[in-house]
Amino acid sequence: MSSIASQSRSGPRRGRPRDPKTRRRILAAASALLNEGGIGAVTMEAIAERAGVGKPTVYRQWPNAPAVAMAAFLESTRPLAPAARGGRVLEALRIHLRKVAETFATRAGRNTALMIAAAQNDSELAKVFRNHFIMKSREIGRTLLDRAIASRQLRSDLDIEAALDLLYAPLYFRLLIGHGPLDAHFTDAIIDAALGGLKRRRRT
The missing domain is CATH 1.10.357.10 (Tetracycline Repressor, domain 2)
Structure with missing residues (x-):
């Protein structure tokens, strides 16, 4: 630590x-x-x-x-995993991504991102942010993806790390670049686009 x-x-x-x-x-x-x-x-x-x-x-x-x-x-932003009621794991993942975006969209979230960007030489600060927020958020996503695979909602051969990058990287990019809003519409668009390749293929 x-x-x-x-x-x-x-x-x-x-x-x-x-x-x-x-x-x-x-x-x-x-x-x-x-x-x-x-x-x-x-x-x-x-x-x-x-x-x-x-x-x-x-x-x-x-x-x-x-x-x-x-x-x-x-201290004020501890990522929590949403409940997947009735086996709706992918819906829980959607809600989780929305909450991450909501945290980033707050003034504190934006200012924290600016602080990290301005402190390029302070790698210690970046490590704390990565380990205690970003990686904890990814671990929640990893758990939900594992559950979705186990319940046959996603492909069994899914590359978990690549899927996590696909889901979370756009949020961090938009946070740092600031070229568009961080909102539910954006995160829903991310997950809808990603699920096209992550879901199990139906046999014809």
């Missing part, structure tokens, strides 16, 4: 024990600043002032302001 992730998940490695209430105030402050003013508004000074703590308290848990902002985003 990366240092940023370990600090945001398991607490500081030195100093006094972490106060959960203080941590919540700091993350809430970072989230509010990111939503109100974008990346430029998120500084350690502003976070500390908004949270009502000293800067050393913030630095004990995170190395810099982007790391605090990332922790705040991850």
Whole structure:
């Protein structure tokens, strides 16, 4: 686990024990600043002032302001797998992709993407985002695809990794490039197009 992730998940490695209430105030402050003013508004000074703590308290848990902002985003966006009622696994996958798009379409999601794009040299930040949001979302998709294969709704010879790239890559591309909206219409179009090649072929 990366240092940023370990600090945001398991607490500081030195100093006094972490106060959960203080941590919540700091993350809430970072989230509010990111939503109100974008990346430029998120500084350690502003976070500390908004949270009502000293800067050393913030630095004990995170190395810099982007790391605090990332922790705040991850804290509020934990991907959950939708229930596949009545064996409707593909419908559950459709709902899941919509929820991922909804998260990206929020101001926090857009600002987080901009933060990652601006911090090209901060590979640690990109790793945290990839491991704790993108890969967790893909694992939910992987589980749903496996269930769809087991229930014979998708081809048994399906390349799972290629299918996951086919479903998720357009969301991340549109998030970073910003050339179109991230909405249910877009994700439904992705899954409808993908299912043409993923579904079992009917015998004629």
